[in-house]
Amino acid sequence: MKQGGSDAAKRAAGEAAAETAEDGMVIGLGTGSTAAHAIRAIGRQVDAGLDVVGVPTSFQSRELARTAGIPLADLDEVTVDLAIDGADEVAGGDLVKGGGAAHAREKIVDASADRFLVVADPTKMAETLSYPVPLEVLPAARTTVAESVRELGGDPDLRRAERKDGPVVTDNGNLVLDCAFGEIADPAALAADLATLPGVVEHGLFVDVADAVYVGSEDGVTVREL
Numbered sequence: 489m490k491q492g493g494s495d496a497a498k499r500a501a502g503e504a505a506a507e508t509a510e511d512g513m514v515i516g517l518g519t520g521s522t523a524a525h526a527i528r529a530i531g532r533q534v535d536a537g538l539d540v541v542g543v544p545t546s547f548q549s550r551e552l553a554r555t556a557g558i559p560l561a562d563l564d565e566v567t568v569d570l571a572i573d574g575a576d577e578v579a580g581g582d583l584v585k586g587g588g589a590a591h592a593r594e595k596i597v598d599a600s601a602d603r604f605l606v607v608a609d610p611t612k613m614a615e616t617l618s619y620p621v622p623l624e625v626l627p628a629a630r631t632t633v634a635e636s637v638r639e640l641g642g643d644p645d646l647r648r649a650e651r652k653d654g655p656v657v658t659d660n661g662n663l664v665l666d667c668a669f670g671e672i673a674d675p676a677a678l679a680a681d682l683a684t685l686p687g688v689v690e691h692g693l694f695v696d697v698a699d700a701v702y703v704g705s706e707d708g709v710t711v712r713e714l
């Protein structure tokens with residue numbers, strides 16, 4: 489995983505994106521260490537009187553948002569004005585997400601938002617996507633999907649849990665195959681192929697979904713509008 493970015497860089501990106509929150513907004517709350525900085529910053533703004541509702545993208549972001557004091561809603565109750573979420577790799581307007589195995593819910597929330605801000609540190613930025621693409625798969629489809637991924641030229645690897653024997657199980661009760669494809673010359677074409685595989689709940693390619701990328705560093709934040 490590309491987790492080499494400094495916490496200061498992640499914080500700078502997350503906090504700058506959080507500053508775009510406005511009264512009355514419904515805000516999609518991403519998953520991961522960079523999005524967590526945005527959630528904490530929004531929590532501080534809520535403490536100071538900001539009137540927003542958050543839509544979490546994972547168990548983890550729900551817990552953090554609760555602790556931060558952000559009022560919450562489910563996606564089926566609201567429409568999202570602004571989403572702030574991290575990424576494992578960013579190339580142009582395309583992303584690989586799912587390092588936290590939350591990409592299925594993240595994609596629903598991020599894609600539905602009027603404005604989706606990606607928050608990242610410089611280690612996430614690339615010319616061409618090459619980060620292994622996570623596929624959330626129904627447990628019964630693990631082998632058939634892995635076979636299809638090999639036919640597409642990928643190398644699937646069942647994600648294992650670090651502090652438990654056995655695989656990672658997503659918030660939706662599914663498994664994750666991390667699929668290395670080398671350099672992804674045409675993310676839209678690969679995304680279309682992966683979306684057709686029976687048993688794939690969601691893949692981690694986010695093609696042309698983001699509206700801006702906030703890249704933090706120790707010296708500040710660069711905002712790239714897409």
Ligand SMILES: O=C(CO)[C@H](O)[C@H](O)COP(=O)(O)O
Pocket residue numbers: 490491518519520521522523573574575576584585586587588589590591594
């Ligand atoms: O997609 C994600 C979770 O599913 C995360 O946003 C992604 O893994 C980046 O995480 P971090 O900000 O901790 O580097």
